[in-house]
Amino acid sequence: MTDVNNTSVVIKGGTILDQRGEQVGDVRIEGGVITEVGPSLTGDRVLDASGCMVSPGFVDLHVHLREPGREEAETVETGSRAAALGGFTAVVAMPNTEPPHDSVAVVQMVRRLGEQAGLCEVLPSGCITIGRAGEVLAPMAELAAAGVHIFTDDGTGVQDPLLMRRALEYAKSLGILLAQHCEVSRLTEGAVMHEGGCCSRLGVPGWPSVAEELMVFRDIELSRLTGAPVHFLHLSTAKSVDLVRRAKAEGLLVTAEAAPHHFTLTDELLSGFDPIFKVNPPLRELTDVMAVREGLADGTIDAIATDHAPHPPELKEMPLDQAPPGMLGLETSLALSISELGLPLQQVVALLSWKPAAIAGVADRHGRALEVGAPANITVFDPNLAWTVSSSGLASKSRNTPYAGRSVRGKVRHTVFGGNPVVIDGQAQR
Amino acid sequence: MKHLRSIDELGVAGLHRLLDLSDHMAEINRRPVPKVPALRGKTVVSLFFEDSTRTRLSFETAAKRLSADTMTFSVSTSSVNKGESLRDTIETVAAMGVDAFVVRHKSSGVPWQISRWTDAAVVNAGDGWHEHPTQALLDCYTVRTALNRPEGFDGLHIAIVGDIKHSRVARSNVWAFAALGARVTLVAPHTLLPPSLEGWPVDVAHSIDDVVDRVDVLYMLRMQRERMHEALVPSLREYTSRFGLTPARADRLQAHTLVMHPGPMNRGVEMAVDPAELPGSVITQQVTNGVSVRMAVLFDLLGSGSGLAGEAS
Numbered sequence: 001m002t003d004v005n006n007t008s009v010v011i012k013g014g015t016i017l018d019q020r021g022e023q024v025g026d027v028r029i030e031g032g033v034i035t036e037v038g039p040s041l042t043g044d045r046v047l048d049a050s051g052c053m054v055s056p057g058f059v060d061l062h063v064h065l066r067e068p069g070r071e072e073a074e075t076v077e078t079g080s081r082a083a084a085l086g087g088f089t090a091v092v093a094m095p096n097t098e099p100p101h102d103s104v105a106v107v108q109m110v111r112r113l114g115e116q117a118g119l120c121e122v123l124p125s126g127c128i129t130i131g132r133a134g135e136v137l138a139p140m141a142e143l144a145a146a147g148v149h150i151f152t153d154d155g156t157g158v159q160d161p162l163l164m165r166r167a168l169e170y171a172k173s174l175g176i177l178l179a180q181h182c183e184v185s186r187l188t189e190g191a192v193m194h195e196g197g198c199c200s201r202l203g204v205p206g207w208p209s210v211a212e213e214l215m216v217f218r219d220i221e222l223s224r225l226t227g228a229p230v231h232f233l234h235l236s237t238a239k240s241v242d243l244v245r246r247a248k249a250e251g252l253l254v255t256a257e258a259a260p261h262h263f264t265l266t267d268e269l270l271s272g273f274d275p276i277f278k279v280n281p282p283l284r285e286l287t288d289v290m291a292v293r294e295g296l297a298d299g300t301i302d303a304i305a306t307d308h309a310p311h312p313p314e315l316k317e318m319p320l321d322q323a324p325p326g327m328l329g330l331e332t333s334l335a336l337s338i339s340e341l342g343l344p345l346q347q348v349v350a351l352l353s354w355k356p357a358a359i360a361g362v363a364d365r366h367g368r369a370l371e372v373g374a375p376a377n378i379t380v381f382d383p384n385l386a387w388t389v390s391s392s393g394l395a396s397k398s399r400n401t402p403y404a405g406r407s408v409r410g411k412v413r414h415t416v417f418g419g420n421p422v423v424i425d426g427q428a429q430r
Numbered sequence: 431m432k433h434l435r436s437i438d439e440l441g442v443a444g445l446h447r448l449l450d451l452s453d454h455m456a457e458i459n460r461r462p463v464p465k466v467p468a469l470r471g472k473t474v475v476s477l478f479f480e481d482s483t484r485t486r487l488s489f490e491t492a493a494k495r496l497s498a499d500t501m502t503f504s505v506s507t508s509s510v511n512k513g514e515s516l517r518d519t520i521e522t523v524a525a526m527g528v529d530a531f532v533v534r535h536k537s538s539g540v541p542w543q544i545s546r547w548t549d550a551a552v553v554n555a556g557d558g559w560h561e562h563p564t565q566a567l568l569d570c571y572t573v574r575t576a577l578n579r580p581e582g583f584d585g586l587h588i589a590i591v592g593d594i595k596h597s598r599v600a601r602s603n604v605w606a607f608a609a610l611g612a613r614v615t616l617v618a619p620h621t622l623l624p625p626s627l628e629g630w631p632v633d634v635a636h637s638i639d640d641v642v643d644r645v646d647v648l649y650m651l652r653m654q655r656e657r658m659h660e661a662l663v664p665s666l667r668e669y670t671s672r673f674g675l676t677p678a679r680a681d682r683l684q685a686h687t688l689v690m691h692p693g694p695m696n697r698g699v700e701m702a703v704d705p706a707e708l709p710g711s712v713i714t715q716q717v718t719n720g721v722s723v724r725m726a727v728l729f730d731l732l733g734s735g736s737g738l739a740g741e742a743s
Contacts, residue, residue, distance in 0.1 A: 321537045
C-alpha cells in the first residue's frame, strides 16, 4: 500500500466538499496524509478534478463480500474493487460468511485479505452469536480486541429478547456497537416479497412490515433499558422510520441506515417474477419509499448503506421462492443518492461519508474534513455526469444489479485510499 | 397470443375468443374419431415439476387430438435431480425443437422465467399459488355451456368458497369470472384470504350460509389438511361447519345453481355431500371440458391460422 507514498499527489481543479461546506481548492497528498490545501498546488502526480467535488472518502456500513465460503459470488478483492469504484474508502464486511465472523481467526483473515487487495479498508463486523444461530454469545471481547467495532447477526435478527438484552449489556462495557437486522422470523417463514396488494395478486408468500417494526420497537426499548447503543440495519418501512425518529427525539442511543434500493424501488417490480428484485428486507410500497427518503432528509436515518449482496446468475435464475435475496449496490449508491434523493450535495455526502464513518468507529481516518494532517481517504466525483447502469460494466464478480438500463447522474472519478489513487478516471488501478 | 401465463394477459376479447374456439373443439370431441391434423408437426412438451395427473393427462389428450407430438418431462426422471438448473433444463429441451412448453411448478412465476429463456410458447398449467389459467378457462366454459351464457356472465353471481389464499385456481377464476361480467363473492375466513384484496373485483362473505341460497354458481375449493397445522383453521370439523357443503346446505341451493370443484375433492371436508346426488353438480363436465379448452389454447398458440373448420372436415 506504500507504492506512491514517497511521491506527492495533487487533486487539482475541484471543489472541496466536506463538513465545513464547499471551497474551491487543490489538495496535496504525501505519505498518506493531506499536506496542503490551497490554490494552484503542484505535485509529482496530478489528478484532474475539474467539474468535480472532492470529498472525504465514503464509508459503507453494510456489504457482503462473501469470502470466505462463497467466492463464486464475490471475493474480498473483487468487492473491494467495486467499493473503490463506488467511492468507498472503507466498508464494513457483514459476518454471514462460511465460516461466519464469530472467531478472531476469520475476522483477521478477512481484514488481511482486504489489506492485500489494498483498494479500501475492509472492516470486518463480528457476529453477536456463535454461528449467527441466536443461541450463544460470540466472543465479543476477543473480537473487539481484534479491532471489531460493529456486531451483528445480519441475514437474521437476534430473535431471543433475553439474549439481545444480555448482548447489549455485555457490549456496553466494551464500547462496541450492536447492529440489528430487524426481522421477527416467525412472521416471515417462507416469505418472498413484501406483504401487500402485490404479493396477494402474485400468489407469493408475504413478508409483513410488522415483522421488521416489532423488532425495531423491541430493540429501542432494550436500548433504553440497558443504556447501550443500537444501530438499525436497512430500515425499509414507514413505521420503522417513525419509531427511530421518536426514539431519537427522546435522546436514545439509536442510529439507522437505509439502502438505495429501499429509497428507489417498489414491490411492483416483482410482477415479472424476476429474482433480481428479491431482497431482504423486501422492496416495499411507495409510501415506504417516501418515508425512507424523508428519514434520510430529516436526519432520522444516519447513513446510506448499500447492503451490497452479490449472487451468481445461476442462483438468481432459480424460482422466485428459492432464489437467494440480495442485490448489488456498491457501484450505484452515489449515483442513486444524487439522482433520487433531491438533497443538497453536502447532505448526500454526509450520509455516505462522515456520518457512517462515526458509526463504524473509524472517524479518525475516514470521513474526516480535508484538512492538513488528515489521512488521505478521498473521493472525487462528478455530480452531474449522466450514465447508464449496465450489469456487465460492473467490477463486482456478480451481475445482480436491479438497475441495469437505468439512467442516473453522478459518478466517481478518482478514489484515493491511504494516499494511493486506487481509482483514476473511473478505472481501478489494481 | 404468444403465451398463456395468466388470465390477465388474455384480456376479455381473448377469453371470448378461446371460449368460442372451445365450442369447435367440443364438437370435434363428440365425433366418433376425435382427432384432427391441425397441429401435425408441432411438438408440445409437458414440464411437470409438481405431480398432477389430471392436468397433465388433459393437456396430453388435447395435444394428441390435434395431432401434435407430445413429450413429457417429469421431475422424478429428470436431471433436475442431478442439480441441473431450471434454465439449463429449459434450454436443453428447447434445443431439441419445441413449439410449446406446458409448465406446472410449485413456485409462483416459473412460467414467466421460462418465457424469458425460450422462443417457444409457454402455457401455465399451474404455478404455485399464483394462476392456473386453463382451469379458469374450462370453468368459464362449463358455466357458459351449462347455463347457456355464450354472450357472457352479466347478472350471474358466483361464490368461490374455501382456501383462496393458497389457491391458483381462485386467482385465475376471480379475474376470468369478473372479466366475463359475473359478480364474484369470496367465502373464507380471513386466514384463508390473501393479505390484501385491494383491486380485486370481489366482495367477501365469511360463511357459506350467507351465499348458498342465492348464488348461481357455488365453486368449492379443496381444503388441504395441512392448513390446520399452520394455525389457519382450528380444525377441519370447524371448517366444514362454516364452509363445507353439507346436505342441509345443498337443500338450500336454487334449482339452477351449479356446484363446481377443481378436484381433487376432500370428501367429508369441503364436500360433505356426495356430488353424485347434487343435481347441479357439473364436476364431471369440468373435466370433460378441460380437454376442449386446452385444445383451443394449443390451437390458438400454435395453429397456422388457416382455420379449424377446413382442417377438421
